[in-house]
Amino acid sequence: APTLHARDGYNSTCRKTTVAILGGGVAGVTAAHALHNQSVTDFLIVEYNSGIGGRMRNTKFGSDPNGNPYLVELGANWVSGTGTPDGPENPVWSFAKQANLTAPFSDTRSIATYNETGAVNYTYLIDEFEDAWAKFEQNAGTILTENLQDMSAKAGFFEAGWKAKQNAMRKAVEWWMWDWDAAQTPEESSLVFGITAYNLTYYQFAEENYFSVDQRGFNTWLKTQASSFLEANDTRLMFNTVVTDINYSETGVTVTNEDGSCIEADYAICTFSLGVLQNDVVTFTPELPSWKQTSLATFSMGTYTKIFLQFNETFWPTDSQFFLYAHPTTRGYYPVWQSLSIDGFLPGSNILFVTVVDEQSYRIEAQDDETTKAEVMAVLRQMLPDTDVPDPIDFMYPRWTLNPWTFGSYSNWPVGTTLEMHQNLRANVDRLYFAGEATSAEYFGFLHGAWFEGQEAGKRIAGMVTKDCENQDGGCGEYVNYEVLHGTTEREEYNATNGMGADPMFYADSGEEEA
Numbered sequence: 141a142p143t144l145h146a147r148d149g150y151n152s153t154c155r156k157t158t159v160a161i162l163g164g165g166v167a168g169v170t171a172a173h174a175l176h177n178q179s180v181t182d183f184l185i186v187e188y189n190s191g192i193g194g195r196m197r198n199t200k201f202g203s204d205p206n207g208n209p210y211l212v213e214l215g216a217n218w219v220s221g222t223g224t225p226d227g228p229e230n231p232v233w234s235f236a237k238q239a240n241l242t243a244p245f246s247d248t249r250s251i252a253t254y255n256e257t258g259a260v261n262y263t264y265l266i267d268e269f270e271d272a273w274a275k276f277e278q279n280a281g282t283i284l285t286e287n288l289q290d291m292s293a294k295a296g297f298f299e300a301g302w303k304a305k306q307n308a309m310r311k312a313v314e315w316w317m318w319d320w321d322a323a324q325t326p327e328e329s330s331l332v333f334g335i336t337a338y339n340l341t342y343y344q345f346a347e348e349n350y351f352s353v354d355q356r357g358f359n360t361w362l363k364t365q366a367s368s369f370l371e372a373n374d375t376r377l378m379f380n381t382v383v384t385d386i387n388y389s390e391t392g393v394t395v396t397n398e399d400g401s402c403i404e405a406d407y408a409i410c411t412f413s414l415g416v417l418q419n420d421v422v423t424f425t426p427e428l429p430s431w432k433q434t435s436l437a438t439f440s441m442g443t444y445t446k447i448f449l450q451f452n453e454t455f456w457p458t459d460s461q462f463f464l465y466a467h468p469t470t471r472g473y474y475p476v477w478q479s480l481s482i483d484g485f486l487p488g489s490n491i492l493f494v495t496v497v498d499e500q501s502y503r504i505e506a507q508d509d510e511t512t513k514a515e516v517m518a519v520l521r522q523m524l525p526d527t528d529v530p531d532p533i534d535f536m537y538p539r540w541t542l543n544p545w546t547f548g549s550y551s552n553w554p555v556g557t558t559l560e561m562h563q564n565l566r567a568n569v570d571r572l573y574f575a576g577e578a579t580s581a582e583y584f585g586f587l588h589g590a591w592f593e594g595q596e597a598g599k600r601i602a603g604m605v606t607k608d609c610e611n612q613d614g615g616c617g618e619y620v621n622y623e624v625l626h627g628t629t630e631r632e633e634y635n636a637t638n639g640m641g642a643d644p645m646f647y648a649d650s651g652e653e654e655a
């Protein structure tokens with residue numbers, strides 16, 4: 141191919157391909173699937189780890205009565221938003237059903253509340269928060285449709301009549317209703333885009349969550365999807381390969397890996413997390429343009445940490461899925477506990493886990509397991525003052541922020557962001573394309589966000605390669621980008637070109653899809 145020789149950095153020993161897909165998470169696999177569907181089969185998937193799945197990551201933990209370990213999910217765990225018989229369905233849910241995934245209904249109403257004195261019922265505060273939520277959504281809708289300035293979710297709560305008022309229990313409820321999803325505080329989060337992601341996930345699909353306890357791993361659904369077009373030992377899968385350099389131009393992309401190997405591609409799709417892109421793991425040549433660098437710096441990467449404990453008995457209540465703890469002074473200090481030792485989940489496993497996010501995640505990532513274990517156990521003993529709480533027989537948590545292939549858990553939109561600004565995160569630079577949960581305007585932070593964005597990038601490139609544009613919604617070829625940003629994004633710009641093909645406020649207004 142003579143065009144290859146014209147490229148910068150062309151090296152005759154590089155492996156050649158039409159599309160280099162960088163990363164084998166949801167977006168990477170789905171991009172490959174979209175290419176395959178348009179008969180573009182000459183692609184490579186380059187992946188740091190030894191298998192596909194990315195942030196759907198599991199590990200062995202504890203042991204069952206036969207001495208075999210359980211499998212628990214360190215990363216994504218829920219199918220968030222499912223679908224209705226007549227409405228659109230979350231693709232993650234479609235594949236989860238195909239894979240016969242064991243994923244019981246996750247009932248957020250099944251919650252018991254605690255503070256430092258033990259069980260104290262403040263579920264009425266959850267009701268109060270939920271009452272304010274409708275007003276909160278309406279205000280977000282007004283800002284979006286009237287092209288007004290965005291505000292923080294915190295300010296939005298105030299406006300809707302909810303305040304935490306320096307009250308530990310109100311703070312715990314606020315954490316449960318916001319931080320537990322966003323992995324960042326309401327002060328850090330955009331009101332408008334927090335609401336759009338929520339609406340499109342829960343009102344467009346369905347307002348329910350299923351929690352995978354499948355002992356094959358949650359990522360079985362993605363493996364099911366992958367097996368429809370990839371062989372088990374497909375030579376297009378390059379595992380245990382760490383990308384260090386990406387050299388892009390208007391004619392192609394050269395990818396260099398840590399082991400010295402390289403790939404010459406006509407196009408590349410980079411699906412690395414926002415955290416990876418923010419932490420200079422990969423060197424881009426030429427340097428990324430300033431509109432791209434600014435967008436990478438603008439959006440934030442949250443951290444969500446599940447801390448697992450196994451005991452030799454289940455000494456906590458078995459009639460609730462969730463336990464909410466209000467620490468007297470520190471908001472977000474070991475607030476949400478979940479029991480796996482209940483019917484439908486992993487009965488008899490004696491496993492509990494507690495979740496922290498953001499600053500508390502960074503804090504515990506920086507300290508040793510024993511220190512964290514002591515803190516966690518002190519809280520648990522406060523919650524259950526009348527129970528003789530034993531020490532755990534197993535204890536473990538991941539450190540997502542320090543992880544070189546993620547640098548955090550999932551993205552969040554800070555206050556004052558616009559759709560145009562986000563489009564710059566999505567947009568390609570020459571032949572280098574981007575996809576992943578963070579590039580999704582509609583569903584950032586979610587698996588299905590990564591799914592749709594991988595598909596979009598795959599379809600756009602397939603359209604260029606085959607000269608046959610089958611992507612009716614988004615189109616084919618390059619994404620738009622904005623070298624000069626407007627203060628706000630006009631209502632008419634909320635369209636597929638800017639990554640928002642579905643109307644977030646349409647779903648919010650009706651609460652469900654209209655015929």
Ligand SMILES: Cc1cc2nc3c(=O)[nH]c(=O)nc-3n(C[C@H](O)[C@H](O)[C@H](O)COP(=O)(O)OP(=O)(O)OC[C@H]3O[C@@H](n4cnc5c(N)ncnc54)[C@H](O)[C@@H]3O)c2cc1C
Nearest residue numbers: 163165166167188194195215216217218383576577586587
């Ligand atoms: C703790 C946690 C909880 C979550 N909970 C949920 C949930 O319940 N529901 C939900 O819908 N979503 C959840 N998510 C979000 C969900 O996991 C992500 O949105 C989704 O998995 C992202 O897919 P992706 O393809 O965009 O990125 P990734 O899965 O990160 O895929 C990118 C791939 O690139 C690889 N890579 C990175 N750097 C390099 C390199 N230098 N060289 C080669 N390969 C590299 C990585 O190994 C990875 O496999 C959670 C995430 C975390 C971390």
